[in-house]
Amino acid sequence: MSFKNYDKQNFIIDTANAFTKRKISKRDFLSKMGIAGIGMSAFATGVLGGARPFRGNMAHAAENNTPEDVANFLREAGKPFAGTTIRYTSEATPPTVVLDTLKAEFTELTGINVEIEIVPLEQVLAKATQDVQGQLGTYDIYYLDQAWTSTFSRDTIDPVQYYKDKPDLAMPGFDFDDFSKPLVEGICEYDNKWVGLPFDIPIFTLMYRKDLLEKHGIAVPKTYDDFTAAVQMITAAEKENGIFGTGCQAKSGHYSLECDWTQAVWGHGGSIFGADKKFSGNDAEGVEGLQWYQEMLRNSPPNSVASTWDGQWQMGASGQIALCQSWAEFFPGWNADDSKVKGLWEMAHPLQGPHSLRGRDDVGFGEIPNWGHQGGSSIALSKYSKNVDAAWLFLQWACSKDIMTRCTLAGGFAPMRNSSYTDPRIVERKDRVGGGTTRHLDTVRWTIDNVMASEPDLPIWAGVANNEIPTELGKLVTGQDYNGDAKACMDQIAKLVDAKVEEADLI
């Protein structure tokens, strides 16, 4: 999303507010809306829920610190592949958006052209699925959400092994050990193989408006109970002013709703699967988690049930919500110079639940219940690529120390590499309040290292997490079915998911 589009959204919101307060006439309102309607295709894409909110500043990535030996390596290694074009398709994640701009540097060094197709997440899944089904090699690199790692593990080349197998194409100082261990385990490892390289780590943390909490004398919540009380109090006090206690990404049938639900279940001591590999979201803890989520929806802007992460981000940036346990990568944008609530958002550790967490031995399919849901992704080398070596050079460049640090500087999200946290360019921005701040990264790192949660690894998870679970949850939260009965909804999901697992011979 560009700054221009952000201005347009603010223009629309301001116009709508002015109209509802009778400051402008109906004619003026309609004419202004008409003006705003022109050229809004980019914004419309955002409303579709396709785009992850990018609120970075490309200027922060301008400083090129690629070491000379790496640059020389790329120049030499890239010579045989000059003129080759490699392709990959990705969601509009902050690192992809930055990489799309920086890729010209790679082309200049190697002569290899890079085409990045940026589409909504569900289309990325559809494209990758078709590519692997036909073993087409249309894409040389796959963007893999953590929920798809197991699904695509057999279709990618293990980068650690390839690095050893092709010493002439091994980038000097690439340093696999520099990648955050929990991220490698949670995002890209499956069956003792690196499916790809960690590329992006949106993770749930608590974010709150310090001005609103101070105004109502509320302490920063540490537990789900504190959070619930604070949310209810703020909704009751501020709803008339258009401010709600929290906001959700509860769009029916969308993965974002599944993410919210998963965190609610884990946060209340539940899990998605039990040790017997049966769906366990319908046990007492799971149902308690869902009931809590229903209560949060009652304290959220009504549009929450039609919003994905992009809509939730807009709620925070436009000052509609006071507290939110969601993706940490929202934070830089909510504090950006052109945000309506610049400098008012703070970040804290994820909430602790009323019950203890379920142990890893008590759950199935490698699920990791914890307080901080991660939605990371990796980029992986396609086994069917016709330009494997050229793509491998790009993959190493994209995940190299300098590029990953610059992606963080420009995009404001958490780095994949430990070295980035101590990079002077990152440290220097920790004191900033507005755009380009890195002051939230310590909390993010703590969450990754200590309380990061991961969804289960099973080859059918991409389908189940994008279809059966969010569709049935959508029926519940919009009142289409189940009459508000969380247990009935969970029982139905259990029936559907268990049937899928059984059909896939995974039990």
Add this chain to the structure above:
Amino acid sequence: MMRDHDSKADAKLIRLPRWLTSDHPFPWLFPASAMLIIFGLYPVLYSLWLSMFKRNPATRIETFRPSWNWSKVFADDRVIDAVSITLTYTLIALTIQLVLGLAIALLLDSDRKGFGLLRSLMILPLVVPPAVTGMMFLLMYDGSFGVISHMLYGLGLLSPSTPILAGGTSALWGVIIADVWQWTPFMVLIMLAGLRALPKDPFEAAAIDGATDIQAFFRLTLPMMSKIIALAVLIRGIDLFRIYDYIKVMTDSGPGTATETLTAYAGTIYFKNADFPYASTVALFTLILVVIIANLFIKIFKVRF
């Protein structure tokens, strides 16, 4: 000189390949037949073949089980719901488009100045791609700043606590309105063509006999237009039955499955669950339903082409 020129021209004609001068229909039918086979017949046959396999999404192994997906279709609650939603969507949208289309066509059926321009302007919505129309309405329905939502709030017909696309019934209506906006002009065009082709004599005779406009409409216009109307209903009905674009863009079948039509469900199975054989089966099931309903319609309303 003249004769010399003619003989050269004859020689040129004689040199044309035989198949180009043949009276046999094959060379002339071949291009159209080839297109039909490649883009029409082959995909249907391939889908039929695909539908006979059971796919394990975990191992991606497909085993030949001809009845597996077909028995699944009839036991799948979402298919049954989707049939009901598809029929509801088709009937409501078709009725509105037909009534509006005919009414607007009657209004535009005039040779007075400016009506030609009006008729041309009617075509504009048809040139907008359906996905763009969906995005346009998505914005206008937005609960926070959508112009349609705000107008409905103002009229007291909608509350800010229930966004249009977040309620089961309202979401379906929301999608239907976008469809009506885009496709009513198509009905108008067909009806206008029919109206302007009607003979004038019966209407003049009726006017002399003192028939009112309403009598003339019900006793002359409608009976004479019946075949045109039946054809328009058939074409739009088939189109509506396979609705996908608006639903994908505006609601993604939600909330829950409130706007999940058969084609939308097939798309979900294909793109999200990667169960290609089952998605093909649902698509074929849709095709069979369309063929049955269309033929019933042709038989009942005696549509002749």
